[in-house]
Amino acid sequence: MPVAVLEIRNLRCIEHMQLAAGPRWNWLVGANGAGKSTVLEALHLLGLGQSWRRGPRQLIRDGSSCFLLSVLRNEDLGLNDRIVLEQNGGERQMRFAGEHLRSQWALLELLPIQAIHSGNSEFIAGSADDRRRQLDWGIYRRHREYGDHLRQYRRLLAQRNAWLRSQGHKEDPWEHLLAGAGELLHEYRSREIAYLQEGLCHFWKERTGSTSEIRLHLQSGWRDGMRFAEVLREDRSSDAETGFTRSGPHRANVLFRVDGRSAADSLSRGQLRTLGNCFRLAQLQAIKDSGLELPVVLIDDFAAELDPAGRLWWRQQLDALGVQVFAAGTEAAALPMNAEDCQWTIQAGQLREGKPS
Numbered sequence: 001m002p003v004a005v006l007e008i009r010n011l012r013c014i015e016h017m018q019l020a021a022g023p024r025w026n027w028l029v030g031a032n033g034a035g036k037s038t039v040l041e042a043l044h045l046l047g048l049g050q051s052w053r054r055g056p057r058q059l060i061r062d063g064s065s066c067f068l069l070s071v072l073r074n075e076d077l078g079l080n081d082r083i084v085l086e087q088n089g090g091e092r093q094m095r096f097a098g099e100h101l102r103s104q105w106a107l108l109e110l111l112p113i114q115a116i117h118s119g120n121s122e123f124i125a126g127s128a129d130d131r132r133r134q135l136d137w138g139i140y141r142r143h144r145e146y147g148d149h150l151r152q153y154r155r156l157l158a159q160r161n162a163w164l165r166s167q168g169h170k171e172d173p174w175e176h177l178l179a180g181a182g183e184l185l186h187e188y189r190s191r192e193i194a195y196l197q198e199g200l201c202h203f204w205k206e207r208t209g210s211t212s213e214i215r216l217h218l219q220s221g222w223r224d225g226m227r228f229a230e231v232l233r234e235d236r237s238s239d240a241e242t243g244f245t246r247s248g249p250h251r252a253n254v255l256f257r258v259d260g261r262s263a264a265d266s267l268s269r270g271q272l273r274t275l276g277n278c279f280r281l282a283q284l285q286a287i288k289d290s291g292l293e294l295p296v297v298l299i300d301d302f303a304a305e306l307d308p309a310g311r312l313w314w315r316q317q318l319d320a321l322g323v324q325v326f327a328a329g330t331e332a333a334a335l336p337m338n339a340e341d342c343q344w345t346i347q348a349g350q351l352r353e354g355k356p357s
């Protein structure tokens with residue numbers, strides 16, 4: 001169980017909150033604006049070093065000059081040192097066991113998080129970026145070196161783009177390296193898609209009883225039937241005109257098809273949410289099967305789009321995996337809670353233990 005105690009000071013509407021977490025289900029119930037998402041966001045910040053919303057946002061509580069978040073992990077893992085994230089104005093500091101952390105990448109190792117929130121819950125019908133990010137998250141969790149490969153590719157891409165803008169008509173010094181780095185990302189993604197296919201079908205069939213065929217298809221981000229190096233060479237002058245590299249794994253896409261048709265076009269919103277959950281379950285199962293530490297799962301608005309049977313099934317699957325979950329909802333009656341779960345009521349940024357009414 002990774003999270004034992006979470007402490008929040010001066011984050012959005014929360015002045016001070018200390019939450020002693022349960023090993024499995026931690027429900028946060030309260031009215032709109034009570035502060036439920038803020039608790040989940042605190043965990044997201046501690047696990048990833050960034051907010052789950054894009055764009056500028058006032059995270060420091062109005063009237064304060066800094067926020068401070070800390071999480072004490074459980075000694076079951078032999079680890080009970082605190083992860084601390086402190087933001088003072090524009091300056092951010094992160095510490096683990098009293099030691100200063102230089103990069104937010106270090107947090108990914110300390111507190112693995114899978115977060116489901118309004119920005120990514122509809123990733124199947126969202127943008128190619130959303131789907132690629134979801135796929136990459138799972139690959140990184142199973143193959144840590146993938147993070148280095150991604151960073152290396154992004155560096156090379158930025159270097160080639162800068163070169164295209166300056167002297168794009170001469171011999172391309174980055175083409176060879178970028179092609180190699182790009183092909184490597186594509187190999188990881190192809191293998192992962194092949195691996196997840198079976199799990200996805202299993203969960204979908206179990207939930208829906210449907211015999212419809214769910215298929216994942218990976219688009220590499222460059223023209224079919226060609227090597228990435230060839231595409232880079234062929235596109236050199238047109239890329240130089242626009243000043244950026246048009247093709248590559250940064251444009252990859254994952255397509256979800258149901259009986260040969262796009263899932264986004266053929267499924268209802270609730271079915272899309274269910275399919276998205278099935279994909280996440282397949283990823284979590286893959287992490288478990290690899291013998292790796294499962295992430296803490298954060299679910300904002302747990303009940304959204306799901307019918308009662310769907311909510312119960314989603315809970316049961318997460319139970320079977322044995323993950324620790326923090327889930328939020330506005331109405332206790334709509335949440336599939338069990339007596340042994342930790343349940344909290346939140347009102348105006350304050351926490352109350354006990355069964356929400």
Ligand SMILES: Nc1ncnc2c1ncn2[C@@H]1O[C@H](COP(=O)(O)OP(=O)(O)OP(=O)(O)O)[C@@H](O)[C@H]1O
Binds near residue numbers: 011012031
């Ligand atoms: N910097 C800030 N200082 C103080 N309060 C803030 C700040 N930023 C946001 N808030 C307030 O914090 C409150 C909590 O928002 P949060 O998103 O956590 O609510 P929630 O319980 O998840 O609500 P919902 O059910 O609507 O999603 C909101 O009322 C918001 O106006």
